[in-house]
Amino acid sequence: MKEREPLFSTKNLNLLRDPLNDSNPITVQVLGICSALAVTVKLKPSVVLAISVVAVMAVSNVVISLLRKSIPPRIRIIVQLTVIATMVILVDEILQAFAYDVSKQLSVFVGLIITNCIIMGRLEAFALANKPWPAFLDGVGNAAGYGLILIIVAFFRELLGSGTIWDYPLFEKLGIFTTGYVNNGLMILPPMALITVGIIIWIQRARNRKLIEEK
């Protein structure tokens, strides 16, 4: 009988670790940008969206991985969408029940988790060909990598755009406004999210040169 692989072998840990840097879903795989950027004006909705994506992704990865032998390849996209949509409906209902104001702020973007390419992409590329436990780790890892970028972008946009952190008026308490500093209103507007991500990509690739694209 084949020896069982330990639950947290190096291979499995790498599934969890890689998406945080070398194969980050947003900055390297270019997945899931759609619903990510518009919610990053404030830290709170971004954290909520990141947690929702982790939940949806972990569960749908496991479900698809369990079903992987019985899904006919021709209709797999619709099966995947159904699994994801069911999970998203659950998350949406939970948010509306327990965090109504955040759910209002996120508006259509909770629903848009369904078409978040990161989920479809990982289901196609990983869950369809792997066992449930690695699929679970892959889901959590990728969703965490996605959430990490979301939170970094939201941190800078909220700090520079409104001078607050998690709605706590940091700059006002530090007395920075008395020196003549004013909030940069541009940071709140949508285009700055793109430019912030562009700069994150720049920094990441400057530190990690093997990610640089060929000309």
Place this chain on the structure above:
Amino acid sequence: MENLVNIFVKSIFIDNMIFAYFLGMCSYLAVSKTVKTSTGLGLAVIFVLGFTLPIDYLLENYILKEGALTWLSPTLADVDLSFLSFIMFIAVIASMVQLVEMVVEKFSPSLYNSLGIFLPLIAVNCAILGGSLFMQEREYTSIVEATAFGLGSGVGWFLAIVGIAAIREKIRYSNVPAPLRGLGITFIITGLMGIAFMSFMGIKL
């Protein structure tokens, strides 16, 4: 009529799918390498949005909304199925995309071949589901308005992807810092285009 033109123009310029809501960014970034393929994809998106939104509008108003089932029988007046809207909308989108794919394959094999993998990918283009959800949220009053909104959003998306593809074709000849090459510079250019599009924001229609 004036109202329809307003909705159309507003959804192209002011509420542009890409620059104001970042919807459909994945295919926008992945497919925008040449003008030719982006034109094809843009047209397909206009087409799918223009057909999906009226169908979703009918679904929303005659099946899903609270009290929408009264046309069937008055006893169903307090049935609220709106929690099913995600799953219904995505099913409509997936089948519309399938339909478009079959029609294009039948009547224009050359276009079908040039679009290739991008046609089925429209199903997971957030611009389509986003359009449906915005339509639901903004409560358009008639099916014609919903169609105008759908076509307008499609045209806005088309303009954005053709614009970025043209810029990316030109930028290949310039000396971009190595870590920014490819993805990074595309993000920043999109941001700058978004700032340019923001000049439409003050216009009240």
